[in-house]
Amino acid sequence: MNSPVYQTVIVGGGFTGLFTALHLAHGHYPRSVILIDKDERFCFKPLLYEYFDGEMDTFQVVPRFSELLKGSGVIFVQDTVQSIDLDQKAIKLTSGNSYNYSNLVLALGSVTGYHQVEGAKENAFPFWTQEDAIALERHLRDCLQRAVQTEDLEQRRKLLRVVVVGGGASGVEMAATLADFLPHWYTALGGNQNEIRVILLNHGKQILNGDINDPLSEIAERELKKRTVPIEILTEAKATAVRPNTIEYKRNQQIETLATHTTIWTAGTSTHPLIKDLAISKEHRDHSDRLLVTPTMQLLDFPEVFAGGDCTVVQDNLLPPTAQVAYQQGANIASNLKALALEKDLKPAKINIRGTLLKLGINDAAANLFNVFEVAGESAHLIRQAAYLTLLPTPIHDFKATSEWVDEKIFHQHLDPQDVGKKVVQAVELVGAGVLGILAARKLLKMLGDEE
Template structure:
């Protein structure tokens, strides 16, 4: 007779997965915990723009899982998940290894959604991981270097035009970042910075439509025009195809072509293939085909399985796909896993949305705190970075990263903000467990 397996397997090392593991370690969970992710490093996605443009370093934004989990007792496996068998309670990996579980946590997030647009997957740059940021960085630097050397004005215009597809929060933050630091790069090469062109192509009537940052739209629209080069915004424009040196879009029923050497795709997400393939009936999935979970974050048909973040929908409740939601759900899953192990009653997950933070360029942002206070410009930038840094995993990493940031951004370069920072510390303390 085979002995029962008492271990929890977490697939996916994003916010939900990593914070579930860390909270289990902190709460002295009585069962072994295995965290599986294909990447070596955790990616703190809200700050990936800062890593991309050089405002923050790899230690702060993309720390190694081995460092974050050191001394926690959590076993980290760097491998790709090949299949998940909910009936046999088994996770199979690309390496050929497999793990049985007594409890499973699905934290795979979502994937870039190309929505069947011709050439988008092949020719547009996604922006999800450290590898994506590095690839885009190299490509853009190469484009600027070619532009400074070419004498053909049309070729130079194409090389210096960057198109961001999608006017949600990711598209707005990406475009704002590009419109500030690309001119710096090009100017340092001796180029004319006004030749840089950054364009947002958005299918909706307005940017940030239906987004959690919707209330910040008026601020965002103004700030996007204040960048080093103003950002062009094409609304009610449907991208129809992406080519290596051109993007096609439809506006007012007319197909137009825009020459560009760089297309960045931020136009939504799709369900992770592994989540899509789970044996879960359609009536227990939401409108995005994600499996529904109870208020305690358990799958309806498989209560030993928990799910959170982008890869699941909570019954009768709509939550935005943001870091603050995934972070809090990780904590709630850990609490309920421990309750199960101790045969205690499970509690419903309670997610508190305490405002929004939107990057609007280098040293610029907008913040809506507690839905009562709006802050704009450099103060909002400091709030945003300081808030996120207090959420970086593990106390040691949190302390190191935050003190490095304080020295660089407050006490070294921004002495007038010392008093402002002290006043905002109380806000960060309240935000710490919310974002």
């Protein structure tokens, strides 16, 4: 199927791609917009842990693109991109369909990086998509069920030992989530929660080292030890092989082995294969094959092509691969596409890094706000929830998710029939703090010029 030439095609429905599409729709962009993604649903990755452990629902974390784009005028195509021809301005899909474009937005993000570790791709669980979360939950529940039924002590230890590889933000958040929820799940089956072990395998000397969350490393390490099951952190331990029931790692120049039925891989990312295959010279890429773009988010050799998010590096401006960067880049790309269509000057992206937010278990988090002050515990949890709720892609989705969250906090978590008065006061205080957090986050967004 050949489409009209005067249209913008967005490849990838992550934060950059979706927010570009939504901003174009809200900004009355004069050209047609097509968004292509292989999945039916958008994945709000910072909240994928809450989806995994049941704290938040499907519509809150992985809503359908059709719902988010309803009434926007953006055409959503669920398909996989087979190839991108920058010279011919053509996108070919695995279905056999193809699209030509006048402008293209590359927003493919990144993929799980296994760094050539033997068996990692085949035997470790990634945690990147809704499907990953579902697969991991099913596997873990099966392990717990088998553990509670076996009399074999060694077999039970393997089933109840979980190893998380990677001490960056993803690994820390995953380990903290597991250390609070696995005991809850296992106790419900009649098991002894003290038998569960959660091990965080970190290549470096310190967790979060070199990460945007680096300032929170001491807080994070302290909070990880406070979980329902204290997390065991193995530093300077480099994974060398992942097998079906073991993981090997090198530490102090020796190879050691941990017997486990569950290895979770959070040890970095790689550039998307489609980005690697683009006819872009090495001089216009970084050492990881990501694309160099101008401050206006355009490719150096193809100014009609914009790119943002994890697959790009802005010239002379190193930015962390986070959601807050990606969605702000999406807003800028949309603004520049509209300016281009109206023959106006393009503007460089101005990215405001507001700090970092780190989930550290049930009702626990750490926050570094504007690199000015740090917050930990339930207060940080409320700030994190409020901040992410303000970033949900559409006002309707934002309202529905917020109302669900407030309902959960009031009616399901805090109203104890035996102590109603005290719990009502706590609920009012909690929800009040959450609402104030949401309002404050909205105010900050408006001050920074991110909301239209």
